[in-house]
Amino acid sequence: MAHLQYAADTARPGTADVRCGIYEELVSINVSGNASDGAITFKSYPGETAVLDATHFTPSGRQGVLTIHNQSYIRIEDVEIRNFHTAEHRLAPLLPEAIGGFMHNSDVTCRAFMKLTAATGASLTMPSLGQAAVSPSDKMIGIQIGAISFVDEGTEKVLDILQERGGVNTLFLAVFTYGRGIAGRQIPGYPLPDHGRQVYDLNYHGGNFATPHPQYYKNTVIQPQHAPDHGNLDILEEVLPAAKKRGMKVICWMEDVFRKNLPNIEQVQERDLHGRNQETLCVNNLNYRNFFSGLVEDFARSYDVDGIMWGSERQGALCDSLGATHDTPPIDPGEVTCFCQFCYKTARERGINPDRARQGFLELEKFVRASRNGKRPSDGYFVQF
Numbered sequence: 495m496a497h498l499q500y501a502a503d504t505a506r507p508g509t510a511d512v513r514c515g516i517y518e519e520l521v522s523i524n525v526s527g528n529a530s531d532g533a534i535t536f537k538s539y540p541g542e543t544a545v546l547d548a549t550h551f552t553p554s555g556r557q558g559v560l561t562i563h564n565q566s567y568i569r570i571e572d573v574e575i576r577n578f579h580t581a582e583h584r585l586a587p588l589l590p591e592a593i594g595g596f597m598h599n600s601d602v603t604c605r606a607f608m609k610l611t612a613a614t615g616a617s618l619t620m621p622s623l624g625q626a627a628v629s630p631s632d633k634m635i636g637i638q639i640g641a642i643s644f645v646d647e648g649t650e651k652v653l654d655i656l657q658e659r660g661g662v663n664t665l666f667l668a669v670f671t672y673g674r675g676i677a678g679r680q681i682p683g684y685p686l687p688d689h690g691r692q693v694y695d696l697n698y699h700g701g702n703f704a705t706p707h708p709q710y711y712k713n714t715v716i717q718p719q720h721a722p723d724h725g726n727l728d729i730l731e732e733v734l735p736a737a738k739k740r741g742m743k744v745i746c747w748m749e750d751v752f753r754k755n756l757p758n759i760e761q762v763q764e765r766d767l768h769g770r771n772q773e774t775l776c777v778n779n780l781n782y783r784n785f786f787s788g789l790v791e792d793f794a795r796s797y798d799v800d801g802i803m804w805g806s807e808r809q810g811a812l813c814d815s816l817g818a819t820h821d822t823p824p825i826d827p828g829e830v831t832c833f834c835q836f837c838y839k840t841a842r843e844r845g846i847n848p849d850r851a852r853q854g855f856l857e858l859e860k861f862v863r864a865s866r867n868g869k870r871p872s873d874g875y876f877v878q879f
């Protein structure tokens with residue numbers, strides 16, 4: 495065919511084969527399939543590769559190489575898109591539903607299935623708008639997800655959505671944390687997503703969203719605790735069989751965020767520069783290490799999981815003191831950690847003088863405090879520091 499746009503204006507349900515060739519067009523799909531006759535599939539003719547080349551086009555606004563607006567039952571398979579440059583860097587070369595809103599003011603469901611093949615030299619960005627999805631892949635396509643999503647919307651429904659819209663084949667399931675960040679709903683004050691329950695979970699508690707087995711937590715004062723948020727729900731028992739049936743992998747995700755009112759927690763908390771307890775726990779404290787090695791063993795022996803993921807990102811006292819963190823406001827330079835007895839012992843074993851290190855951080859505290867109060871060193875920060 496001479497122009498892809500012709501097919502995009504006239505195709506009927508079934509497969510519209512696109513012959514081998516390089517098509518220099520910006521294509522707008524103006525047809526729909528339907529539930530009874532099925533989808534319209536635009537795909538390369540068997541054994542050939544059609545290429546949509548956008549070298550000579552400079553799209554404006556939210557224009558894409560392939561724009562699908564208010565159409566449904568469309569599939570695009572095995573068509574290579576190359577040399578596309580977006581007007582805005584966030585945009586994707588394929589923009590189903592991007593024009594006119596994201597499902598809100600549309601009465602049709604548009605699902606575009608696209609396999610983005612090699613795109614040498616193209617400034618492609620990942621689809622960030624619309625419903626672009628990928629075909630089943632040998633590569634890991636994962637998503638981080640908490641128990642609350644399955645509770646709110648139903649396990650099978652959530653898995654359907656992840657598979658159909660994202661081609662997801664791996665779940666990074668938040669199983670242990672007392673933190674809301676990876677296991678709760680949206681952070682209060684931020685906009686709720688366009689699906690799920692439209693309320694903030696202000697009573698979030700956290701803990702182990704599966705079932706802790708006490709035999710694995712013997713050499714630690716930290717007590718294993720089932721997260722009370724969803725009654726007796728064991729999220730691994732709930733999700734594992736459903737995911738396996740679909741060939742999806744489940745990776746247990748855990749992070750070291752604890753509540754400050756847990757029994758014995760003060761024995762494991764870090765000590766800051768001035769010897770005060772902080773909410774974070776100390777990695778050089780054996781109670782901490784034994785708790786997490788017990789948790790890992792519990793996950794591995796009690797459930798048929800595909801892996802365990804440790805999270806999340808942490809950094810040391812120097813960056814914390816300087817305020818080089820995503821915390822708002824930044825951590826107080828007097829509250830940097832850790833100066834507990836176990837860290838002192840570990841430092842000495844490694845030939846580090848912990849008292850001298852502490853002196854250095856006390857000086858840094860003064861420097862940072864002065865800086866935050868607007869007292870700029872006369873020689874500039876880098877020279878003085």
Ligand SMILES: [Zn+2]
Pocket residue numbers: 764765776777778779832833834835836837
């Ligand atoms: Zn410590």
